[in-house]
Amino acid sequence: MRTRTIGLFLTMALAAACGGDDDDDSADTSDDTTDVGDDDGGSFEDQEIIVAFADNVVVPTYTVLAERAVALDDAAIALAEEVSGGGASQVAVDNTKTAWADLRKPWEQSEGFLFGPVSAQGWDPAMDSWPLNRDDLEAVLASDDVLDQAYIRDLPETQKGFHTVEYLLWGQEGTKLPEDITDREAEYLIALSEELVLITTDLSTSWTDGVDGQAAYREVFTTAGDEGNDFYPSIGSAAQEILDGMAGICNEVANGKIADPFDRRDPNLVESQYSFNSLFDFQDNIRSVLNAYTGDFELGGTQGVGLDEWVAERDPDLDARFKAEVQDAIDAIGAIPEPFREAITEPANDDLIVTAQEAIGTVQDTIEGDLSSLILQ
Numbered sequence: 001m002r003t004r005t006i007g008l009f010l011t012m013a014l015a016a017a018c019g020g021d022d023d024d025d026s027a028d029t030s031d032d033t034t035d036v037g038d039d040d041g042g043s044f045e046d047q048e049i050i051v052a053f054a055d056n057v058v059v060p061t062y063t064v065l066a067e068r069a070v071a072l073d074d075a076a077i078a079l080a081e082e083v084s085g086g087g088a089s090q091v092a093v094d095n096t097k098t099a100w101a102d103l104r105k106p107w108e109q110s111e112g113f114l115f116g117p118v119s120a121q122g123w124d125p126a127m128d129s130w131p132l133n134r135d136d137l138e139a140v141l142a143s144d145d146v147l148d149q150a151y152i153r154d155l156p157e158t159q160k161g162f163h164t165v166e167y168l169l170w171g172q173e174g175t176k177l178p179e180d181i182t183d184r185e186a187e188y189l190i191a192l193s194e195e196l197v198l199i200t201t202d203l204s205t206s207w208t209d210g211v212d213g214q215a216a217y218r219e220v221f222t223t224a225g226d227e228g229n230d231f232y233p234s235i236g237s238a239a240q241e242i243l244d245g246m247a248g249i250c251n252e253v254a255n256g257k258i259a260d261p262f263d264r265r266d267p268n269l270v271e272s273q274y275s276f277n278s279l280f281d282f283q284d285n286i287r288s289v290l291n292a293y294t295g296d297f298e299l300g301g302t303q304g305v306g307l308d309e310w311v312a313e314r315d316p317d318l319d320a321r322f323k324a325e326v327q328d329a330i331d332a333i334g335a336i337p338e339p340f341r342e343a344i345t346e347p348a349n350d351d352l353i354v355t356a357q358e359a360i361g362t363v364q365d366t367i368e369g370d371l372s373s374l375i376l377q
Contacts, residue, residue: 044236044310044375051222052295052304053242054207058113059218060300061291062204065106069200072099072165073193080186088178088186096189097169101277103196104162106299108281111252112288113245116217117206123199129157130271132167140188147187149194163272165192170274174339236376242307243372246289250329250364253285254357262353267341278340282333282356289363290326311374318370325363332356 075096082088107128110118118124137159145151152160168185170176202211210216221241224232232238257278261269272278291297295306312319333356336343343349 043377044234044239045225046239046310047222047225047235049295049305049307049310050224050235050238052306053292054218054222056295056302056304057291057297058110058221059204059207060297060302061106061110062200062207064300065103065110066197066200066204068099068103068106069193069197072096072103073190073197075099076165076186076189076193079181080190083181083183083186088181090178093169093178093181097275100162100165100169101275101280104272104277104281105284107162108284109288109291109297109299111285112249112292113242114248115241115245116221117211118203121202121206123203125157127161127196127199128163129161130163131158131269132163133158134167134172137164137167141182141184147184147191149191149198152191152195160192160195162196163274165189165196166272166274166277168192172274174274174276239307239375240372242292243367243375246292247364247367249285249288250360250367253282254360254364257282257285258353258357258360261341262344265345267345270341270344273339273341276339276341279333279336279338282340283330286326286329286333286360286363289367290323293322293326307371307375311371315370315374318366318374322363322366322371325359325366329356329359329363332359 075092075098079088079092079096082092114124133156136156140147140155140159168181168189171180205211206214207217220229220231221238223229224238225235232241257271261267267273270278272281293306294308295304296302308319308323311322332352336352336356337346337349343353
């Protein structure tokens with residue numbers, strides 16, 4: 001979780017509407033500067049694409065996320081039972097690691113649209129803050145506190161979420177053995193996975209049905225341009241929200257997730273470093289750009305009309321070029337040797353890393369330039 005390009009007006013308004021002042025997490029989501037509510041979004045008027053984006057990308061992504069969180073919780077419970085019974089098996093550990101990696105995919109593929117409830121309710125940092133505070137995390141393990149879901153919810157963001165689960169499973173060097181998992185760590189693990197289930201379920205429900213008595217956010221988004229919709233006063237403002245999210249994750253991956261550890265040659269800044277999952281995360285972040293653009297979500301098996309079809313009707317060369325740029329960026333990330341935390345310390349990899357950053361930057365430039373000019377003109 002890092003700085004995002006999303007609507008400050010929207011985030012603040014939704015936080016008030018959804019009761020975000022009940023949770024301090026909502027205050028730490030981003031340093032947003034874009035004001036979607038004050039921009040008419042140009043002349044874009046294709047509401048079908050806005051509806052398809054919600055129904056074929058956002059809702060299915062969060063549905064898969066919530067389902068996979070339950071799978072992680074089931075695996076964590078099975079692992080903890082083995083630990084308490086005398087020691088974890090390699091199978092139980094591998095099953096839990098696989099469930100964690102499977103859960104990361106829809107989450108990372110959601111980062112191209114981190115607007116609405118996920119931001120306003122503070123669910124993004126509650127699940128995905130990085131880096132961890134390992135000293136405080138170890139202090140939690142050393143305490144006599146009861147480690148249950150309610151306790152986890154009140155912990156600082158750097159002591160819970162995806163990466164605390166990752167640390168408990170893989171260890172700091174990524175070499176943790178099954179027999180090294182303690183009863184206390186297993187207790188912590190279950191509480192963490194239960195909290196992830198609750199958050200992802202609320203996140204999914206916030207779009208489909210609404211939470212805490214609030215309207216479903218799908219209805220807010222898909223009624224863009226309707227009279228009285230202060231969040232999205234025009235259909236174009238909803239399209240702008242999509243484009244802002246696409247550009248924002250490109251900026252985060254190239255200039256945050258990659259640049260921060262690479263520029264400092266500091267492996268401790270590499271996200272998902274314990275599991276060696278970093279480059280897969282980065283690729284899925286860029287896939288979220290493609291999902292948002294095409295209106296498709298492969299993991300959920302959904303397809304629909306997208307911005308790509310609208311663009312292709314008006315500028316087929318731009319559509320083809322942008323899709324190629326996105327694939328080039330995914331491929332360039334994949335060309336960096338894994339694990340990324342070691343790749344950044346080897347000067348021989350510098351050109352590959354810079355090439356990946358530049359490829360991602362090209363995608364961002366096209367979103368903020370040619371695509372925005374065409375769609376929001």
